[in-house]
Amino acid sequence: MRLFLHKLFHWEYWPFQVLYIPVYFQWLYFAFRSRSFFYFNACNPSLQNGGFFMESKKSIYDLIPSQYYPQTVLISENTSWENLEIKFKNSPLQFPLIAKPDIGLRGASVKKILNCQELKSYHEKANFDFLLQECIPYENEIGLFYVRYPQEKQGRITGIVAKEFLSIVGDGKSSIATLLAQNPRFAIQLPVLQKEYGSQLDAILPLGESQTLVPIGNHARGAKFLDYSDRITPELTQTFDGICRQIDGFYFGRLDIMFDNWIDLAKGQQFKIVELNGAASEPTHIYDPRHSLFFAWKELFRHQKMMFEISRLNHKKGHSFLSFKKGMEQYRLHQQHSLKIFAS
Structure with missing residues (x-):
């Protein structure tokens, strides 16, 4: 009951389908204007389905200069x-x-x-x-949202999210499982962690010793997201605009980056792009617990509008939208693939 109430009163845990209800209406409006339910296909012409579903990570890595990814x-x-x-x-x-x-x-x-x-x-x-x-040997991870309209000479960074991994600090008395249960954010992950770690969660960490249980900056895996958009600077923007412009056909999406420190990152040094996400990207800085639900909706509306505008501009340049038949076929393949992953 405690975890249920925590999820209920903290919108960041709401099911995707619930959170996005207002956004669906905006998507329908844009679909009507573009005469296509799958207009986002033209957003990033070089990515499968614009990077919305069924896109191969390896094929995306192949578009990025090799020095920038693992x-x-x-x-x-x-x-x-x-x-x-x-x-x-x-x-x-x-x-x-x-x-x-x-x-x-x-x-x-x-x-x-x-x-x-x-x-x-x-x-x-x-x-x-x-x-x-x-x-990647770097301890820091962010998601950097990049947008560039096709006619623009320079793109922009529209948001940055920092990620705190699921880590606990020992008190010298309590088991790892007990410490996890004390934090609602971590307790939600207990069933998955028990399956993965088993009896290792019964261990007692020495006082002050830290252990990272999920070294992956994913909100669904217990990471805490923090809005670091105040870290956007002209230097950082220029650096990553230069990098993103080397990725042919990429205009809209989020780069998940691991890096050593902010000074080197702004210079384009000591970092790796762990993921490049296209049309399905979320401006994940919205999940900072300090933000309201209305802030989240505002940012989702803002980014979906930019994706629509970029898609229409690319469409005018000859990049087609997905037909309804092809789009539904890709969606069904996505659903089948999702079942395979969750079953593994």
Whole structure:
């Protein structure tokens, strides 16, 4: 009951379908104006479906200059364990590493892999194409939302979200599970963490010792999102506008970035782009607990309007919208893929 009430009175935990009810009406209005339910396909012409669904992460990485993203290896669904071992040994990767679906779903099935046994276990359960990726040594992670209209010479950063991973600090007396249960944000994750860590959650951490249980900056996995949009500077904007303009056909989306420090980041140094998300990107700075529901709706409306305007401009340049038949086909494939990931 305590967790139920916490979710009820903190809108950041509301189901996606509920939070977006007002946004759906705006989407219908834009769909009517563009004569297409799937107008967003033209938002980022180089991304599958504009980056709204069924987009391959590997195909997106291939659009980004290699110095900006982690070493990554694609493992096809039908790859045998023997061939995976060969591919891994011939790659520059080493443990620990990150495994994640090539077509992702809000952080589902993303896992830190520490050794060969864990990699084999992940491979046995995965019934989808997945990526093996080097662990980034930087401790800081942000989501940086970038927008550029096709006719503009320079884009802009419309929001920055910082991410606090799910970490606990020992008191020398309580088990990890007990400490998790004391924080509603973490307690919500307990069933998943118990499945992943088992009896390890019974351990008692020494006083002051910190342990990160989910090294992934995903809201659905317990990370806390903080609005750092006040960190947007002309230097940072110029740096990432220059980077994003090197990604052909990318106009609208969020870069998830791990970095060492803000000074180097603004200079374009000591960072890696962990994810590039297209038309389905959320301005995730809205999930800062300090923000109201009305602030969230305002930002969602603002960003969807920009996506619509960019899509229409690209459409005028010859980039087609998805037909209703093709769009529904892609949506059904997305639903089927989602079931596969959650079943793994």
